[in-house]
Amino acid sequence: YVAAKELQAPYELVKEVAAAGKLPVVLFTAGGIATPADAAMMMQLGAEGVFVGSGIFKAGNPAQRAEAIVKATTFYDDPDVVAKVSRGLGEAMVGINVDDIPEPHRLAERGW
Template identity: 45%
Template sequence: MEEDGGALTLYNSTVITDPKQNPFSIKVGLAQMLSGGAILKVSSQNQAKIAEEAGACCLVITEPNPRGISRMPDPALIKQIKRVVSIPIMARSRVGHFVEAQILERVEVEYIDESEVLALADEDNFINKHNFRCSFVCGCKNPGEASVMSEIRILNNMDEDEVFAFSKKIAAPYDLVAQTKQMGRLPVVHFATGGIVTPADAALMMQLGCDGIFLGSEVFDNCSDPYNRVRAIVEAVRHYNDPHVLVDNSCGLVQELAELNVSED
């Protein structure tokens, strides 16, 4: 076990400290480096450079015009983007497709997003993360995948017997559920994604307890100055509790955001 900042981290398996691979604590540290930042989805070198200059903490590389079954991005595109930026790179693999993950690790991405946004390669089994040096990002849709926000508040009021029953109900390891209760939050960084297009959207997610946000590539669409749009959202993530900064970064974006509004027709 390891104590860090008053929170007790439980490690109960020798596989996570295999000297042939990155120890679990290193992977956790790499993920925590993204805390308080904005991760941007990009599909070209130009978008990648704009995102880095605007203050993105990490880039998710996606195909420019995906068609048919969604798979991992072209490794050649990953290499091209890595040549022009210095911030960490993330790329998606299909759920359960450990060979796609092997390829992504070989081209030296820092993070792999085992994403249900892509087509599923295995409907029952996720990739065994302990076989990789990379840190992984996974989405969650219900308490069984990750106890989030309101469920954590409920968990905080449970006694020990209730915690054990709750862990069985959501099919999660008891140690992790107990650790979540002790910390009052998930023991990993928690990012929000989907529909975040304004500084106010980003600040809302942060004030609700997220550690950062994913920003879709639509922020580059139909925009005369994507740098200013991205920069405003990045600043809102960094200063989400400062109303003066939020006002400044929300000014002058009406025209830039007009194309992102949902049509009333």
């Protein structure tokens, strides 16, 4: 009760965070996830879900790749499942080298 009052937060929320050891906020990852292995790795690193967009739709056989990524996300801690669903998917989304993008079309310039 004291912590909730000091934090000016609802008591039930403070109680939930204390019990769970984390905030009740889902951590999603996105960007660069194009294979089942990518999705499984994000889950192993602590993500609670993944967003995948062009990683599916710009790859060969989007429906099969989407299903494989869902299974790899669900069974991320089972390398046999991840390996099995990764077979026969065709080519993954091909990345774009930033040097090939004209400077005015780049969203950001980083570094010095």
